[in-house]
Amino acid sequence: MALLARNICKALSQATQKNTVRALHVGTIRQQESSVEQEGKLKCTLIPGDGVGPELVVAVQNVFKAADVPVEFEPYFLSEVNPTLSAPLDQVSNSIARNRVCLKGILATPDHSMTGELQTLNMKLRKSLDLYSNVVHVKSLPGIRSRHQNVDCVIIREQTEGEYSALEHESVKGVVECLKIVTATKSQRIAKFAFDYAVKNNRKKVTCVHKANIMKLGDGLFLKSCQEIAKMYPRVTFETMIVDNCTMQMVSNPHQFDVMVMPNLYGNIVDNLASGLVGGAGVVAGASYSAECVVFEPGARHTYSEAVGKNVANPTAMLLCAVKLLNHANLKRYGEQIREALNRVLNDGKVLTKDLGGQSSTTEFTAAVINSLR
Amino acid sequence: MAARSVLRYLKLRPVVFQSHRCASLSGFDIQHKTPTIKKVMPIPKAHYGGRHTVTMLPGAGIGPELMGYVKEVFKYAGVPVDFEDVEIDPNADDNVDLDYAITSIRRNGVALKGNIETRSTEAGVLSRNVALRNELDLYVNVLHCVSYPGVNSRQKNIDIVIVRQNTEGEYSMLEHESVYGVIESMKVITNFNSERVARYAFEYAKRNGRKKVTTVHKANIMKLSDGLFLEISRRVAKDYPDIIHNDMIIDNCCMQLVSNPHQFDVVLTTNLYGAIVSNVVCGLLGGAGLLAGKNYGDHYTIFEPGTRNTGTSIAGKNIANPIAMLNAAVDMLRHLGHKHHAIVIQNAINKTINQGVHTRDLGGTATSRDVVDNILKHIKIATA
Numbered sequence: 112m113a114l115l116a117r118n119i120c121k122a123l124s125q126a127t128q129k130n131t132v133r134a135l136h137v138g139t140i141r142q143q144e145s146s147v148e149q150e151g152k153l154k155c156t157l158i159p160g161d162g163v164g165p166e167l168v169v170a171v172q173n174v175f176k177a178a179d180v181p182v183e184f185e186p187y188f189l190s191e192v193n194p195t196l197s198a199p200l201d202q203v204s205n206s207i208a209r210n211r212v213c214l215k216g217i218l219a220t221p222d223h224s225m226t227g228e229l230q231t232l233n234m235k236l237r238k239s240l241d242l243y244s245n246v247v248h249v250k251s252l253p254g255i256r257s258r259h260q261n262v263d264c265v266i267i268r269e270q271t272e273g274e275y276s277a278l279e280h281e282s283v284k285g286v287v288e289c290l291k292i293v294t295a296t297k298s299q300r301i302a303k304f305a306f307d308y309a310v311k312n313n314r315k316k317v318t319c320v321h322k323a324n325i326m327k328l329g330d331g332l333f334l335k336s337c338q339e340i341a342k343m344y345p346r347v348t349f350e351t352m353i354v355d356n357c358t359m360q361m362v363s364n365p366h367q368f369d370v371m372v373m374p375n376l377y378g379n380i381v382d383n384l385a386s387g388l389v390g391g392a393g394v395v396a397g398a399s400y401s402a403e404c405v406v407f408e409p410g411a412r413h414t415y416s417e418a419v420g421k422n423v424a425n426p427t428a429m430l431l432c433a434v435k436l437l438n439h440a441n442l443k444r445y446g447e448q449i450r451e452a453l454n455r456v457l458n459d460g461k462v463l464t465k466d467l468g469g470q471s472s473t474t475e476f477t478a479a480v481i482n483s484l485r
Numbered sequence: 486m487a488a489r490s491v492l493r494y495l496k497l498r499p500v501v502f503q504s505h506r507c508a509s510l511s512g513f514d515i516q517h518k519t520p521t522i523k524k525v526m527p528i529p530k531a532h533y534g535g536r537h538t539v540t541m542l543p544g545a546g547i548g549p550e551l552m553g554y555v556k557e558v559f560k561y562a563g564v565p566v567d568f569e570d571v572e573i574d575p576n577a578d579d580n581v582d583l584d585y586a587i588t589s590i591r592r593n594g595v596a597l598k599g600n601i602e603t604r605s606t607e608a609g610v611l612s613r614n615v616a617l618r619n620e621l622d623l624y625v626n627v628l629h630c631v632s633y634p635g636v637n638s639r640q641k642n643i644d645i646v647i648v649r650q651n652t653e654g655e656y657s658m659l660e661h662e663s664v665y666g667v668i669e670s671m672k673v674i675t676n677f678n679s680e681r682v683a684r685y686a687f688e689y690a691k692r693n694g695r696k697k698v699t700t701v702h703k704a705n706i707m708k709l710s711d712g713l714f715l716e717i718s719r720r721v722a723k724d725y726p727d728i729i730h731n732d733m734i735i736d737n738c739c740m741q742l743v744s745n746p747h748q749f750d751v752v753l754t755t756n757l758y759g760a761i762v763s764n765v766v767c768g769l770l771g772g773a774g775l776l777a778g779k780n781y782g783d784h785y786t787i788f789e790p791g792t793r794n795t796g797t798s799i800a801g802k803n804i805a806n807p808i809a810m811l812n813a814a815v816d817m818l819r820h821l822g823h824k825h826h827a828i829v830i831q832n833a834i835n836k837t838i839n840q841g842v843h844t845r846d847l848g849g850t851a852t853s854r855d856v857v858d859n860i861l862k863h864i865k866i867a868t869a
Contacts, residue, residue, distance in 0.1 A: 404534060
């Protein structure tokens, strides 16, 4: 009797399993069909982020609509400070892995971890997609008055290890150890990325920024890896600089820099410093690369949460991210169209947001960009 | 300097010891450090955000114009591949450009190449094509010869894969005059390289569902050298019981190829015989302008047109056949994993040929431009 009951149960469970399998199968086929239909349109994951992110994303979407750009966004709300509204991380990372491109706002990171977890959501996203390289192109924009003119340098940052490894512990009470991990593989990988970037974009010099005089083993390994890779690029000049000197040189004479490659934390600091030189967090675009996908996000990571709902944030950085996205995805025509419109608005200087010394709102600025699209 | 020009005038160069002026590698090194397998630092390939960077060596003759067409087609089809152009000056008397090209391939992993000319007659400057293959240890050359139904050729429905040893044999460049009037040229066959290439041929046959491998040799005359090659291919064949293995002497093979090519499936040969056999088969299918070859090593890959001709006489006349180079580019896309783009471009090429848009070498009247425009048109239809 027991045997019979077990058999019936087994049969039933198999039946239900079969049904679910079939249902799943149909689902995937449908998905494939729909992706074939929309062949001409580029799918792009969209993460608005925290703070003013959603407002800036709306600006980008409006400009895309006005320019008739063939991009279809797949929006996901991802947030660490708002966990109840946030989409699950694996869903978001699967979407990025599928679409290969993503436009992302900034995710706020609280100073204190509520759950005791050390890894932030940002770091988890980077880890899950292996977005190892962050590229920030710091370039003076026309019409923006800043401390230095004609700055043009590229800051490349390793962002999966180093100080951001989330390995901290209190070994004895009152003594905290924070581990900084440097590996040869990842250092060589980022160095090669920097040199390949230099070759591809016709740049002449790569500067390795480090602190190997103090951290002789950790940063020493990073420096050594860069030197090894540099041997393979005889036509690109290679220089090294200690990070403290580098920050000083950056504010006094930024024109000496071309492509810069550095470990995680130094990259974060230098990114923000360089962004300050050319007009602040609202005007610098960046991108994170893995082998397969790219996430475009503003270069200096600030959520600007005090301006939420005030309609004062500057959408320039986000628009530049979108331009880079279009250029990357073989939609250069649209990318250049938007870049030119943006440059026209900045050059005129009549419609500027507060951070650039103007009086206009986000929506007015966006409208001005749309009006000067040609 | 003066001394050198005097020497040049007296034409004593072959006898005078040539000091190698190349910075990192002498010509001798490039030729003879191989055929031992090279330890290389495992560096990541240039593949970022879904885009690949590939070294492009346009070479001489029609190379630059064909590369222009490849770039145009890639741009039009939206292929996520960027090219790093490396020019090699054919007149240079040193190997600086060549070294740079080799370094560039080392860091990108993949190259698309036209035929490179070597005009310099200095003893230290060797054929750049051979130097590239030897230095990067590209030990196997694969030429997949398939008939196009739309091409009016001598034989129809041919489907032969030629696997050729690419780094040793007659191309070892070891020649000397032992006594006045007597030249010795060495042909080097090694156990190690023969086994690698034989293993490649059988593995290729197994993975691509091929039935037969034919080893082409001349072991009845060169009993030791070609004998070794044959013996090793027989030994490797024992590991693949599902695949038929037979052997054929090169002279007979050439005759069989022109009279009954359908008996061949995969052809495994040494270096020089491979050059001959591939040119014979290309001739059967419609000339030098159609087929694309692949050079594989353990770490690097070079794609190039199947028959290695520069076509200097037709350069700049808008009559060169762009199909071979485009086929090489499609092979490259497959290798890089951009399957979708490879299929789109491949279909466009096939349709263009089979509709009869042919350049002069295939008996048509179209210019190179017409052929490329036709391909672009088909790509547009496929992606719209």
